[in-house]
Amino acid sequence: MSSRIEILNEGGFRSDGRRQYELRDITIDMSQQGTADGSAIITHGLTQVLVSVFGPREAKMRSQTLYDRANINVEVSIASFSTGERRKRSRGDKRILEMAATIKSTFEPVVQTNLYPRSQIDIFVQVLQQDGGLLQACINATMLALASAGISLLDFVSAVTGGVHSTSPMLDLTALEENDIPHVTVAVMPRTGKVTLITMETRLHVDRFEEIFKLACEAGKVIHGEMRAAIRLRTGMLISAMQSVSQNAGEKEDEQMYEY
Amino acid sequence: MDIDLDGDEDFDSGGSKLTCPGEPLTSAQDYMRGHGTYVENEEVIASVAGTIERVNKLVTVRAVRTRYNAEVGDLVVGRITEVQPRRWKVDANSRQDAVLMLSSVNLPGGVQRRKLESDELQMRTFFEEGDLLVAEVQAFFGDGSMSLHTRSLRYGKLRNGQLVVVPPILVCRLKSHFITLPCGVDLILGLNGYIWVSKHVKQSDREGEEGFDAEAVYSNQNDAIDDFTRIAISHVTNIIRALATRFIPLSDTILLKAYEWIVEQGSDVKDLLQEDIGDALVAGITAIG
Numbered sequence: 001m002s003s004r005i006e007i008l009n010e011g012g013f014r015s016d017g018r019r020q021y022e023l024r025d026i027t028i029d030m031s032q033q034g035t036a037d038g039s040a041i042i043t044h045g046l047t048q049v050l051v052s053v054f055g056p057r058e059a060k061m062r063s064q065t066l067y068d069r070a071n072i073n074v075e076v077s078i079a080s081f082s083t084g085e086r087r088k089r090s091r092g093d094k095r096i097l098e099m100a101a102t103i104k105s106t107f108e109p110v111v112q113t114n115l116y117p118r119s120q121i122d123i124f125v126q127v128l129q130q131d132g133g134l135l136q137a138c139i140n141a142t143m144l145a146l147a148s149a150g151i152s153l154l155d156f157v158s159a160v161t162g163g164v165h166s167t168s169p170m171l172d173l174t175a176l177e178e179n180d181i182p183h184v185t186v187a188v189m190p191r192t193g194k195v196t197l198i199t200m201e202t203r204l205h206v207d208r209f210e211e212i213f214k215l216a217c218e219a220g221k222v223i224h225g226e227m228r229a230a231i232r233l234r235t236g237m238l239i240s241a242m243q244s245v246s247q248n249a250g251e252k253e254d255e256q257m258y259e260y
Numbered sequence: 261m262d263i264d265l266d267g268d269e270d271f272d273s274g275g276s277k278l279t280c281p282g283e284p285l286t287s288a289q290d291y292m293r294g295h296g297t298y299v300e301n302e303e304v305i306a307s308v309a310g311t312i313e314r315v316n317k318l319v320t321v322r323a324v325r326t327r328y329n330a331e332v333g334d335l336v337v338g339r340i341t342e343v344q345p346r347r348w349k350v351d352a353n354s355r356q357d358a359v360l361m362l363s364s365v366n367l368p369g370g371v372q373r374r375k376l377e378s379d380e381l382q383m384r385t386f387f388e389e390g391d392l393l394v395a396e397v398q399a400f401f402g403d404g405s406m407s408l409h410t411r412s413l414r415y416g417k418l419r420n421g422q423l424v425v426v427p428p429i430l431v432c433r434l435k436s437h438f439i440t441l442p443c444g445v446d447l448i449l450g451l452n453g454y455i456w457v458s459k460h461v462k463q464s465d466r467e468g469e470e471g472f473d474a475e476a477v478y479s480n481q482n483d484a485i486d487d488f489t490r491i492a493i494s495h496v497t498n499i500i501r502a503l504a505t506r507f508i509p510l511s512d513t514i515l516l517k518a519y520e521w522i523v524e525q526g527s528d529v530k531d532l533l534q535e536d537i538g539d540a541l542v543a544g545i546t547a548i549g
Contacts, residue, residue, distance in 0.1 A: 032505065035425065038325065056327060058341070058349075058357040067403070112298070112307060117403050119355045147281055150326025152296065152307040155282035191282045191305075228280050231309045235278050238324045239311060241507040242430070244546055245514060 007165045007180055015176055016045075023160070023172045023219060024133075028230040030148050036124075038149025042141040045174065046131035051141040053149040056119035070116035072108060074100040076138070078127040099135060100125070106139055106159075106187050106197040112152040121151065132175040133161045135185045139197070140223060147231050157196055158223040159187035162212040164204065169212045171219050184209075186216035190224040193217065279306040279321055286319060294320030328353045328428040328452035330406045334397045335437045337418070337450030338408070340387045346380055348387050350395070353428060353452040356405040360387070364398060364409035366416070368478065386478050392418040394448050394456065414438065416477050420485060421446070421458025424497050426504035428453035432511040439512045441519060443492040449510060457496050459485050494529045495522060502538035508545075517545045 008014055018024070024045030033039035036052035059065045064073070076096050080088040089096060103125065111121065123145070125138050139159035146153060163173045163183035173183050182204040187197035195217070204212070279285065283306045288299045296308040297319060306312070308323040330336070330352075341357055342349035348360040362383060367373055387393065394415050395408035410416050431449050439447040440460055448456040485493075499518045503510060521544045522532070531537045 037327065056355040058351070116355050118405070147309045148325060150308050150310070150323030152298075153281040154298065154300075154305075154307065156280070189282070191284075231280050232278050235309050235311075235324050238507045239278070242509050245508045245542075 005176060005180065007177055008168060008170070014170065016174060020168055020170050021215065021219070023222065024174075026223065026226050028144060028227065030144060030230060030234040036145075036149075038145045038147070038151070040141050040144035040148060041128075042137055042144060043129075044133050044137050044140075044172065046129055047133050047137045048127075048129040049134075049137040049141040050126040050128055051138070051145040052124045052126075053121065053142075053145040053151070054124070055121040055149070056116040056151065057122070059118070059120035064120060065118045068117050069113035070111070070119045070121050072104050072111060072113065072121050072123065074104045074123045074125065074142075076100045076103070076125040076127070078130070082127050082130045099138065102135065102197065102199060103138055103142055106157060107142065107146070109196055110154050110157055110189065111146065112154060115152050121146075130175065132173045132178045133185075135159065135199070136161050136172075136187075139187050140227065144227055144231065148234065155189040155191050155194075156224050156227065157187050157189055158220040158227060159185060159197065160216050160219040160223060161185045162216040162219070164208045164212055167208070169208070169215055171215060182208075184212060184216070186213060186220065188217050188220040190221045277312045278310070279312050280309050281307055285312060285321075290317070292318045294318045296321030296323060324429065325427050326429070327355050330354055330358075330397045330400070330452070332397050332399060334451040335394065335448070336397060336408065336452040337392065337394050337423070337448055337454035337456050338452070339454075340389055340391045340393065343383055343387070343389065346383075348383070350393070350408060352406070352408070352450075353425070353454060354406065356403070358397075358406045358408050359401070360393075360395060360408045360410070364407070364411060366411055366413075366477070387417065388480075391480075392423060392456065394418055394450065417479070418448075418456050418458065419479065420461075420482050421456055422493055422497050424455045424457060424500045424504075426453045426455060426500060426510065427507075430504055430507065430509050431455070432509050434511060439515070441492075441496065441516060443495070443519060444489050445492050445496050447496065447512075447515065455500055455510070457493050457500070459483065459489050459493065491529060495519065495532070498529055498532035499541070502532050502541055506538065506542050508542055514545060521545055 027043040029041040033052050036054055038053040041050045056070050059071060064071050076099050078089050080086055123142055136159040143157045161173050161183055163170050163177060163181045165181050182202040184200040184204055188195050284303045285306055286304050288302045288304050291304055293299050293304045297304050298307050304319055306321045308321050310321050310323040313320045313322055336352045338350035338352035340348050341351045346362045349357040350360050352358045363375055367379060395410045397406050398409040399407045431451050431453055437449045444460045446458050446460045518541060521541060527537055
């Protein structure tokens with residue numbers, strides 16, 4: 001495989017024309033999706049994930065209620081049209097369950113669950129397109145959806161994938177690159193620099209690890225900046241929409257007061 | 261002594277400052293932390309995305325979209341989810357289901373009646389799963405869930421109408437949350453974001469002095485509703501939906517203005533759900549104001 005595809009050419013470019021440390025395009029859509037309390041669509045290049053958050057709300061199953069904190073429930077579903085070869089995965093697929101468990105454990109230390117006793121926070125992750133960096137996109141989209149649902153979080157979480165081709169580290173891998181080279185996904189909390197998740201499915205040389213890890217943490221800060229800007233834009237938009245009419249309403253009420 | 265926000269470029273025109281989770285707001289030594297914040301390393305840090313509010317030394321962050329935070333005395337519209345011994349569970353868009361005790365409802369046969377064991381056995385004849393009701397927040401339990409009561413003739417089961425759900429922040433606090441529009445439509449603006457739009461009931465029918473009509477209060481049958489009223493109800497619900505998707509706060513004056521605008525334009529009920537007409541409506545009512 002690796003003989004046919006050139007991961008990094010002599011000019012220092014990757015198969016999609018990026019440099020080693022260059023991230024793919026990020027687009028964020030935080031508009032309302034149905035009746036969800038919070039929702040977000042994030043696109044990293046050709047990977048697209050939609051996350052809807054419901055809650056905190058009464059747990060559907062009484063056995064799942066925790067008396068002192070909220071229970072986080074993550075469900076992942078991957079659209080059968082999301083990959084090149086059409087393939088239907090069942091809900092009980094091991095890989096999907098593992099990914100849901102990973103997302104849950106990433107957010108458990110970040111969400112202030114102790115503020116919502118006896119409730120449940122449902123996170124529904126829908127993968128629309130995948131081209132590498134699936135877990136990173138899921139985590140970033142979940143972060144945005146949780147923030148838009150007004151759920152208390154200790155910090156942001158931003159995730160990014162890093163890999164290494166012979167000795168040169170790379171960031172934000174595509175599916176092509178992920179198939180070929182060892183990679184690792186890192187989720188960081190940018191303010192404190194704490195790491196909530198680090199996972200790899202391939203073997204990575206221990207000497208390369210530190211370099212990639214540091215790079216991924218740096219890249220996490222860049223992605224954090226993008227997500228923060230998107231949230232600010234969305235909040236600002238909603239607040240200015242609210243103020244546009246409420247100021248007028250205030251005047252109107254004053255007029256009415258005179259009439260009475 | 262103002263809150264310092266380093267590198268905060270976009271101060272909103274209304275003077276409200278925005279923040280995001282994990283952003284340090286101020287020193288914990290000079291200020292007290294309120295809702296939506298936490299303290300770490302002597303710093304007050306925001307935990308939700310929203311506007312920073314300050315009252316003297318108390319710093320709070322108010323999230324834009326969040327679940328309903330109840331306060332005692334609030335008027336809410338809810339839906340029964342479960343019937344339990346001596347209580348109903350009510351979904352009121354809050355973090356947990358609210359509780360409506362059998363002892364805090366008015367039962368047929370007089371306001372001051374004692375609750376008997378037989379009442380406990382026939383709780384489903386008063387409220388069943390799926391029934392909608394309007395109630396007031398009475399108290400809170402230790403775990404933060406709320407207790408409701410319907411001990412007023414204005415409260416109780418809902419019928420003859422339609423429910424609309426909006427973000428709770430959009431429902432303004434008003435002098436009265438029971439609104440009657442001149443088009444023969446009654447509105448109940450629940451502070452939890454559930455809004456009940458129904459056929460107008462005459463004041464005299466609603467407050468039957470001593471003859472508290474139990475049949476009518478817990479009835480599951482809708483009255484006959486004429487076509488004009490049906491259209492008016494749909495108009496009002498679509499106005500609410502159009503305003504809510506554009507994040508316009510709802511109050512009696514705004515709804516009245518919006519309805520007048522619709523009548524003026526002569527738009528059809530379903531037109532309102534179109535993007536351009538909805539935008540025109542919002543532009544129209546902000547211009548009139």
